[in-house]
Amino acid sequence: MTLTDLTLAQARDGLRARDFSAVELTEAYLSAIAAVNPRLNAYVLVTDEAARAQARAADAALAAGDHGALTGIPLAIKDLFCTRGVRTTAGSRILAPFVPPYESTVTANLLRDGAVFLGKANMDEFAMGSSNMTSAFGPVASPWTRRGDNRALVPGGSSGGSAAAVSARIALGATATDTGGSIRQPASFCGIVGIKPTYGRCSRWGIVAFASSLDQAGPVARTVEDAAILLGSMAGFDAKDSTSADLAVPDFAAACRRGVKGLRIGVPREYRMEGMAPEIEALWQQGLGWLRDAGAEIVDVSLPHTKYGLATYYIVAPAEASSNLARYDGVRFGARSAGGDLAELYENTRAEGFGEEVKRRVLIGTYVLSAGYYDAYYLKAQKVRALILRDFTEVFRSVDALVTPTAPTAAFAQGEKMDDPITMYLNDIFTVPANMSGIPGISVPAGLDGQALPLGLQVLGKPFDEETVFAVGAALERAAGFTALPGIRAGG
Amino acid sequence: MAYTIEGSTGAWEVVVGLEVHAQVISKSKLFSGAATAFGAAPNSQVSFVDAAFPGMLPVPNREAIAQAVRTGLGLAAEINLVSRFDRKNYFYADLPQGYQISQFEHPIVGKGVVDIALADGSTKQVGITRLHLEQDAGKSLHDQHPTKSFIDLNRSGVALMEIVSEPDIRSPEEAGAYVKKLRSILRYLGTCDGNMEEGSLRADVNVSVRKAGEAYRTRCEVKNVNSVRFVMQAVEAEALRQIAVWESGGTVEQETRLFDANRGETRPMRSKEDAHDYRYFPDPDLLPVVLEQSWVDALKAALPELPDAKQARFIREYGLSPYDAAVLVAEQATAQFFEAVASGRDAKLAANWVTGDFFAALNRTGRSIENPPITAAALGRLLDLMADGTINGKIAKEVFEAMLDSGEDPAAIVDARGLRQVTDTSAIDAAVDAVLAANPEKVAEYKSGKDKLFGFFVGNVMKAMAGKGNPALVNAALKQRLG
Numbered sequence: 001m002t003l004t005d006l007t008l009a010q011a012r013d014g015l016r017a018r019d020f021s022a023v024e025l026t027e028a029y030l031s032a033i034a035a036v037n038p039r040l041n042a043y044v045l046v047t048d049e050a051a052r053a054q055a056r057a058a059d060a061a062l063a064a065g066d067h068g069a070l071t072g073i074p075l076a077i078k079d080l081f082c083t084r085g086v087r088t089t090a091g092s093r094i095l096a097p098f099v100p101p102y103e104s105t106v107t108a109n110l111l112r113d114g115a116v117f118l119g120k121a122n123m124d125e126f127a128m129g130s131s132n133m134t135s136a137f138g139p140v141a142s143p144w145t146r147r148g149d150n151r152a153l154v155p156g157g158s159s160g161g162s163a164a165a166v167s168a169r170i171a172l173g174a175t176a177t178d179t180g181g182s183i184r185q186p187a188s189f190c191g192i193v194g195i196k197p198t199y200g201r202c203s204r205w206g207i208v209a210f211a212s213s214l215d216q217a218g219p220v221a222r223t224v225e226d227a228a229i230l231l232g233s234m235a236g237f238d239a240k241d242s243t244s245a246d247l248a249v250p251d252f253a254a255a256c257r258r259g260v261k262g263l264r265i266g267v268p269r270e271y272r273m274e275g276m277a278p279e280i281e282a283l284w285q286q287g288l289g290w291l292r293d294a295g296a297e298i299v300d301v302s303l304p305h306t307k308y309g310l311a312t313y314y315i316v317a318p319a320e321a322s323s324n325l326a327r328y329d330g331v332r333f334g335a336r337s338a339g340g341d342l343a344e345l346y347e348n349t350r351a352e353g354f355g356e357e358v359k360r361r362v363l364i365g366t367y368v369l370s371a372g373y374y375d376a377y378y379l380k381a382q383k384v385r386a387l388i389l390r391d392f393t394e395v396f397r398s399v400d401a402l403v404t405p406t407a408p409t410a411a412f413a414q415g416e417k418m419d420d421p422i423t424m425y426l427n428d429i430f431t432v433p434a435n436m437s438g439i440p441g442i443s444v445p446a447g448l449d450g451q452a453l454p455l456g457l458q459v460l461g462k463p464f465d466e467e468t469v470f471a472v473g474a475a476l477e478r479a480a481g482f483t484a485l486p487g488i489r490a491g492g
Numbered sequence: 493m494a495y496t497i498e499g500s501t502g503a504w505e506v507v508v509g510l511e512v513h514a515q516v517i518s519k520s521k522l523f524s525g526a527a528t529a530f531g532a533a534p535n536s537q538v539s540f541v542d543a544a545f546p547g548m549l550p551v552p553n554r555e556a557i558a559q560a561v562r563t564g565l566g567l568a569a570e571i572n573l574v575s576r577f578d579r580k581n582y583f584y585a586d587l588p589q590g591y592q593i594s595q596f597e598h599p600i601v602g603k604g605v606v607d608i609a610l611a612d613g614s615t616k617q618v619g620i621t622r623l624h625l626e627q628d629a630g631k632s633l634h635d636q637h638p639t640k641s642f643i644d645l646n647r648s649g650v651a652l653m654e655i656v657s658e659p660d661i662r663s664p665e666e667a668g669a670y671v672k673k674l675r676s677i678l679r680y681l682g683t684c685d686g687n688m689e690e691g692s693l694r695a696d697v698n699v700s701v702r703k704a705g706e707a708y709r710t711r712c713e714v715k716n717v718n719s720v721r722f723v724m725q726a727v728e729a730e731a732l733r734q735i736a737v738w739e740s741g742g743t744v745e746q747e748t749r750l751f752d753a754n755r756g757e758t759r760p761m762r763s764k765e766d767a768h769d770y771r772y773f774p775d776p777d778l779l780p781v782v783l784e785q786s787w788v789d790a791l792k793a794a795l796p797e798l799p800d801a802k803q804a805r806f807i808r809e810y811g812l813s814p815y816d817a818a819v820l821v822a823e824q825a826t827a828q829f830f831e832a833v834a835s836g837r838d839a840k841l842a843a844n845w846v847t848g849d850f851f852a853a854l855n856r857t858g859r860s861i862e863n864p865p866i867t868a869a870a871l872g873r874l875l876d877l878m879a880d881g882t883i884n885g886k887i888a889k890e891v892f893e894a895m896l897d898s899g900e901d902p903a904a905i906v907d908a909r910g911l912r913q914v915t916d917t918s919a920i921d922a923a924v925d926a927v928l929a930a931n932p933e934k935v936a937e938y939k940s941g942k943d944k945l946f947g948f949f950v951g952n953v954m955k956a957m958a959g960k961g962n963p964a965l966v967n968a969a970l971k972q973r974l975g
Contacts, residue, residue: 081547082546082547088546090546095546098546100545100546100547101540102540102545102547104547204547204549205547205548205549206547206548207547208546208547209546209547209777211776212776212777213776239551240549240551241549241551242549242550242551242552242777242778242779243776243777243778243779319773320776322581322771323579323581323590323591323771323773325590326581326583326589326590326591327544327546327588327589327590329583329585329590331585331588331643332543332544332545332588333543333545333546342584342585342641346583366771369581369771369772369773370769370771371769371771374771374772374773378773
């Protein structure tokens with residue numbers, strides 16, 4: 001067995017038992033990156049020297065017996081997290097020259113616990129996308145291909161680099177962020193686990209903002225337990241983020257072993273979307289069957305406002321983005337394109353610095369906040385958002401968690417769905433409601449479709465009840481026994 | 493008499509509302525820990541939050557919120573236990589975020605009131621519409637380089653209170669009195685230093701004119717007026733301009749204008765057509781500001797005595813005239829100084845000395861009440877010397893001047909210069925005799941009924957005694973000799 005095949009929990013135990021060193025583990029990953037990343041473009045920056053130094057420090061700590069939860073564990077960091085002294089681009093040309101003088105709270109928490117950072121993961125520009133096609137640094141290819149078809153598929157987005165790296169075993173785990181599904185959808189496409197915790201569970205400080213009221217950091221990993229271990233390190237109250245929740249971080253890994261006996265699992269009937277692939281419907285039913293077999297009670301529930309989730313998301317998220325992205329003006333940091341006066345400086349900098357999808361959303365956001373349109377769009381969307389949250393609050397009075405498909409399709413090919421932005425936006429239909437309501441959601445790989453592509457199931461839980469989400473996710477994982485591996489991977 | 497401006501078509505009433513921007517006294521900015529001191533080297537008080545670096549988040553400064561609540565309480569205003577921060581979006585080089593965090597729909601303070609006193613002795617209430625917290629922008633410097641603009645972000649993110657009045661003001665005098673009174677209240681509360689030269693207090697002046705009984709006509713906003721005098725001048729200049737427009741058959745257009753103090757006129761800054769669409773929306777980085785009533789009550793209990801209450805007390809306790817009391821309470825330091833002088837003494841005499849010789853001395857020496865040329869204790873001891881008959885009032889003025897020059901104690905000056913009042917009746921009698929003997933014809937005139945000459949004799953006797961005669965004893969001796 002090669003080192004890169006170990007799960008995070010196994011690697012952690014191996015390091016502590018001194019079966020291998022942190023330097024050996026990191027070197028295995030750096031070699032794998034060198035071999036595999038050129039085909040995937042999952043990393044936009046590999047920080048090999050810093051990684052080796054961190055690994056040596058980890059070995060010293062392990063030798064001294066003073067290790068943290070993640071000492072020596074090599075991770076990829078989505079390029080949305082500011083990393084001190086390490087270029088952070090958010091996948092955008094406008095931040096191509098930006099080297100933050102500070103470390104985001106989430107990555108600082110991981111470093112505190114001894115993690116090794118292999119490099120920065122590619123992503124859709126400013127986390128806007130479901131395909132990783134919008135990165136200024138080129139698209140990420142999924143490590144998976146359809147049976148008998150070599151065309152490059154998308155890894156999903158926006159955390160496509162993170163998901164592809166973990167799936168292809170060129171990172172043991174990765175940080176990601178989820179504004180409308182950007183953790184869960186790529187996890188589903190890449191056959192790995194991804195959890196978006198409750199809004200406020202992880203600090204947003206030092207994460208380049210897309211839509212502040214929706215953005216939430218979380219991990220992608222190869223197993224539910226690995227994701228639980230990572231989230232345990234990433235999460236926690238941070239006084240520097242006013243929306244951070246002042247709550248203790250539970251033992252998420254322990255929750256993975258709870259089982260689902262006696263839990264009530266809701267099945268929202270509105271998620272039975274017309275035109276959804278029959279194999280996804282079948283997998284969903286199978287997942288519910290597994291949970292029933294494990295002792296859970298399955299109940300039908302209704303989330304009547306779900307159908308408005310996507311439309312309102314595409315008002316709220318661009319509105320906040322249009323304001324959040326105003327700071328990229330070429331005046332203080334990042335790329336600047338010269339202009340004869342201030343207005344021209346802005347126009348040139350932003351015209352050259354932002355890609356098409358970012359411009360589209362800035363325009364939509366500016367429009368929906370404009371005088372005369374605010375009430376009809378933004379205000380209405382906020383009201384609907386409150387109703388979506390109310391739906392969940394009502395439902396969670398009678399069930400402990402909900403189970404749905406993560407995405408309406410498996411991964412698609414690079415270049416597909418590119419003609420019409422709306423088709424692309426439909427990818428988020430099952431994931432967006434969790435962001436609109438702030439509740440936690442996990443995607444767990446549950447099976448393969450007819451073309452041998454992974455499909456994920458999503459578990460949604462009550463606010464700040466990630467423990468139940470992990471418990472249900474782990475039960476699905478155990479029952480599914482998902483062992484398929486992508487074609488492009490370390491040692492593959 | 494209501495203030496009006498006489499135009500060619502008759503009398504015009506002036507309608508004014510003010511938006512005052514007051515910089516909150518606070519060690520750190522509204523949403524960052526950066527310092528706020530005035531006059532620091534450019535860009536030396538800027539955090540990554542103030543410079544709007546990627547991923548930086550605002551965290552409300554609790555002290556700034558407390559200051560806004562104290563101010564609201566000082567304006568007898570409603571305190572909103574739930575308020576919210578909104579983003580006001582516009583692009584400018586000295587606005588790093590591309591938006592200003594402000595309070596648009598739900599301000600922290602609602603309706604209140606300010607009482608102003610006018611020169612004719614009348615008083616008037618000016619309504620406060622609201623007070624909200626917002627961030628200041630940075631500063632653009634366009635005169636440092638031939639082709640470049642420089643940006644100083646020291647002010648970026650500093651907490652401001654925008655205090656909006658109702659359009660209750662009807663004259664330049666009322667506008668000036670309002671700003672002065674507001675400044676006085678803010679200084680008493682310790683929530684704004686009120687320093688208009690340093691820009692800690694600036695006013696946007698909304699002016700319109702109308703004929704008696706009319707509804708409001710279109711108003712113009714004169715931005716960033718930075719002294720009480722300029723506020724008064726701007727009201728008048730803008731009212732005159734608008735009257736001229738209306739009377740020449742034109743229409744006043746709603747626009748933003750600037751006051752040019754050198755020319756004493758307002759000129760257009762931007763018109764309604766290029767008005768910004770600020771795209772206000774709730775700041776998603778911040779939770780609503782939720783206050784506990786008990787916390788507000790505690791702030792209220794700890795408020796200092798404010799000018800109106802103090803003035804009433806001065807009138808009641810010290811028997812001062814409303815005018816003297818108003819002068820003495822305008823600044824907290826003056827009121828404190830006065831009370832230190834008046835304590836245990838003749839309060840009216842103390843008020844006369846403080847508002848008279850002492851204020852004049854401040855003016856002459858250019859010193860401030862916080863750093864006075866004569867301390868309240870020393871002035872008090874001078875008053876004591878008068879009260880116990882050691883010196884008379886005339887000599888006291890001489891001693892006061894000597895105190896100013898030398899900084900010495902009044903008793904020491906009296907002793908060193910031999911200014912002690914003469915109460916020895918034989919010395920007084922001798923001086924009286926000498927004066928009467930030297931002016932026999934005046935004595936005759938007096939005796940034939942020219943009573944007014946009594947002052948002449950008093951003056952001459954005092955002169956002969958180098959001013960040191962006890963005035964009462966001198967009067968008595970003269971009365972006796974002249975029959």
